[in-house]
Amino acid sequence: MTTPPSGKSYGAVPRAAAETPTLRLVFFDGPLELGWSHAGATAEFLGDFFSGLSAASGANVNDARHSIGYLVNELAENAVKFRAPGDVVLEASLDGRNFTLKLANFASAETTTRFGTLLEEIVSRDPGELLIERIEANAEDPDAGGSGLGILTLMNDYGAELGWTFEQAGRDAPVRLETFAALALS
Numbered sequence: 001m002t003t004p005p006s007g008k009s010y011g012a013v014p015r016a017a018a019e020t021p022t023l024r025l026v027f028f029d030g031p032l033e034l035g036w037s038h039a040g041a042t043a044e045f046l047g048d049f050f051s052g053l054s055a056a057s058g059a060n061v062n063d064a065r066h067s068i069g070y071l072v073n074e075l076a077e078n079a080v081k082f083r084a085p086g087d088v089v090l091e092a093s094l095d096g097r098n099f100t101l102k103l104a105n106f107a108s109a110e111t112t113t114r115f116g117t118l119l120e121e122i123v124s125r126d127p128g129e130l131l132i133e134r135i136e137a138n139a140e141d142p143d144a145g146g147s148g149l150g151i152l153t154l155m156n157d158y159g160a161e162l163g164w165t166f167e168q169a170g171r172d173a174p175v176r177l178e179t180f181a182a183l184a185l186s
Contacts, residue, residue: 010119011163012182020093020100023049027080027088039080042090043073050094057096059185067158067183068099074150075179079105082115084174097185106174112166115177118148119164127155158183 023046027038047069054064072092079088086106093100107115122130131152138147154160161182168175 008116008166009163010116011123012161012180020095022091022093025090025092027090029086029088039073039076042076043069043071046072046092050092050099053094054097054099054185057185059097064099064185067185071099071154071158071160071181071183072101074154075101075103075181078150079103079177079179082107082111084108084111086174099183099185101179101181101183103179105177107177109168109175112175112177114146115164116166118146122148122151122155127152131156154181 025042027042047065050068051059051061051065055061072090076088076090079090083105084107088103088105091102131149134147134149134152138144138149151162155162163180165178165180166175167178
């Protein structure tokens with residue numbers, strides 16, 4: 001297995017419009033170990049913050065809070081869980097009823113190789129069918145990991161548009177992974 005080529009992209013790479021105000025948070029790598037609790041607290045905060053703003057566009061505030069919270073939690077957990085040493089940078093914005101999220105972190109070549117293989121399957125297949133297959137496989141082997149269930153749920157159940165880019169500065173350098181998400185709020 002090889003690392004996905006530098007500059008490789010998977011899926012749609014949705015981005016916020018340049019003039020859309022963006023909230024940027026950084027999980028600094030340092031003495032305070034990053035953990036899932038940081039992802040959960042951040043997801044709750046962003047769900048509350050952006051759902052309140054979405055009310056001006058007529059979006060259902062409760063649905064927006066839940067959808068944004070789930071999206072941020074799932075993708076932030078992945079960034080924290082699979083990162084190489086370094087910061088995790090999160091940028092979020094809302095343009096009317098369109099929420100966008102970008103996460104950037106570093107990952108090892110081995111991790112990005114496995115992730116690239118998973119993404120190739122996810123973007124080439126129907127997310128609904130693949131979701132059912134993965135749920136059944138996880139029921140048979142609950143200890144199996146890396147199934148992509150969270151990503152598939154975002155695509156299938158929430159209608160999220162997702163995309164990823166991989167950039168590697170040098171042969172032995174960690175890979176910069178950017179995850180992009182766009183979510184239309186109801």
